[in-house]
Ligand SMILES: Cc1cc2nc3c(=O)[nH]c(=O)nc-3n(C[C@H](O)[C@H](O)[C@H](O)COP(=O)(O)OP(=O)(O)OC[C@H]3O[C@@H](n4cnc5c(N)ncnc54)[C@H](O)[C@@H]3O)c2cc1C
């Protein structure tokens with residue numbers, strides 16, 4: 173059965189970015205930082221939605237809560253193959269607010285499968301998907317490493333303690349994508365050209381109260397020097413781990 | 421302050437990560453009621469961890485929507501202003517739903533105690549910390565596994581059966597693939613981890629990694645190219661796009677220490693790097709290092725561990 177897929181994508185600083193803060197350590201310093209599509213959203217969630225559309229028909233829409241500076245990463249997702257994109261024009265500072273805005277669109281668009289990433293690599297929250305599922309009263313398949321659809325049934329394997337759990341649910345369902353669900357796709361020239369004219373619908377949003385906010389960022393204390401032990405004396409390493417680090 | 425701690429169960433017992441959530445809440449100064457679903461014996465260690473009461477749901481609920489309904493109902497019944505759950509695979513799916521149900525601000529993966537309305541957590545894959553303020557009276561926190569210990573008190577918790585009204589399950593579990601036949605501790609929960617990278621040159625050389633892991637009672641892990649090439653199973657991949665771990669001891673052999681790898685392991689308490697290249701970036705992130713050939717160093721290290729009493 174043809175399905176409507178909605179893939180939630182957020183922008184994230186490139187994995188090699190220097191992490192620094194401004195405004196009294198209350199804001200991330202985006203100066204000189206390259207932004208990418210959050211890897212879990214792109215490599216796993218988006219690509220798997222495209223594969224399922226190619227198998228069963230349907231459509232793939234991406235959804236981003238963010239300001240105009242997200243448009244380049246949204247175009248990247250369109251270049252990889254999404255049909256169209258929605259951007260909800262708001263500053264995404266609070267997971268509850270982001271989930272609430274996504275929920276509204278998810279309901280209106282009557283999507284069958286809503287995918288998000290395991291977590292964003294800047295916030296590392298892993299919360300938006302679960303909140304979204306509760307808000308639209310849908311089952312949530314979290315940390316899925318594979319995803320199939322059969323009729324209205326969504327089947328997946330997901331990370332569990334000591335292995336992979338097989339689960340299934342009827343659409344609509346929210347899925348968070350973990351490693352293994354798909355292989356990264358590199359956009360080709362045709363995709364990049366096509367992305368320029370694909371629809372990117374911007375929707376305005378009201379400011380809402382924050383339920384939680386960052387009061388201050390801090391960099392971890394600098395790591396002390398690495399103590400080098402001779403390759404011929406592994407006993408010395410064992411002694412240090414035992415007597416100095418006290419972990420053996 | 422009253423707290424409801426959600427303690428996931430597995431194989432008829434409370435999980436360690438769940439009991440850590442109980443002890444965490446006690447350390448924050450809360451009076452703790454634990455909620456568990458599924459078969460358990462006695463209080464399953466919740467009392468020793470610091471809970472005064474256990475609300476026990478007899479059904480082994482698998483749908484996190486139902487678990488969230490039960491946790492929210494338990495929090496209401498106890499008048500809890502704080503809900504704590506572990507930031508493991510179950511807690512990650514349950515806690516956000518609870519936050520929505522209770523209209524509570526949520527902070528995932530905390531690494532410090534709740535002080536007033538503010539709590540610390542790691543962000544940017546461990547490259548920075550954030551002090552997060554919660555603006556709602558009710559708060560939902562998830563605790564980073566292995567960041568806090570489990571208290572070993574003498575206490576016993578009163579176990580009361582709890583049967584909240586639940587909506588029908590919408591998600592069903594149909595099977596399970598165990599990832600390890602050897603019964604080693606799953607990576608996210610592991611206290612010691614031995615990991616290897618492309619420097620090992622091929623899957624046939626992993627014996628020396630497994631032997632060291634066995635001597636240390638550690639779990640094995642690997643870098644991303646190693647799992648991408650199929651040398652090791654996917655679930656062993658640690659790093660920015662794999663699993664994030666926080667063991668007491670992380671030993672990395674033949675791994676260069678790329679920033680994306682470090683992002684998944686830099687919260688380990690003690691890091692040991694073994695690499696032939698003295699300039700390998702891993703040495704900058706490590707506490708101890710051996711410049712040498714993993715093929716020689718690993719067996720020697722295994723022997724040195726085995727000769728401990
Ligand atoms: C967006 C993105 C996300 C990524 N996510 C991850 C991730 O989650 N996890 C991850 O691991 N990587 C990730 N990577 C890849 C990462 O950048 C590195 O390429 C990868 O970690 C390198 O793996 P390695 O150290 O095993 O191999 P190499 O970089 O090839 O290093 C091998 C090391 O072994 C040493 N060596 C060689 N022979 C020996 C010997 N006999 N004894 C001892 N040492 C020896 C070498 O000196 C070298 O330092 C990601 C990359 C990107 C772009």
Ligand SMILES: Nc1ncnc2c1ncn2[C@@H]1O[C@H](COP(=O)(O)O)[C@@H](O)[C@H]1O
Nearest residue numbers: 180182237288289291292297298299300
């Ligand atoms: N601003 C956003 N816009 C769209 N999707 C988002 C946004 N923030 C988070 N998500 C989705 O929710 C997932 C989990 O994010 P987080 O809870 O922040 O770790 C991400 O992988 C995305 O799929």
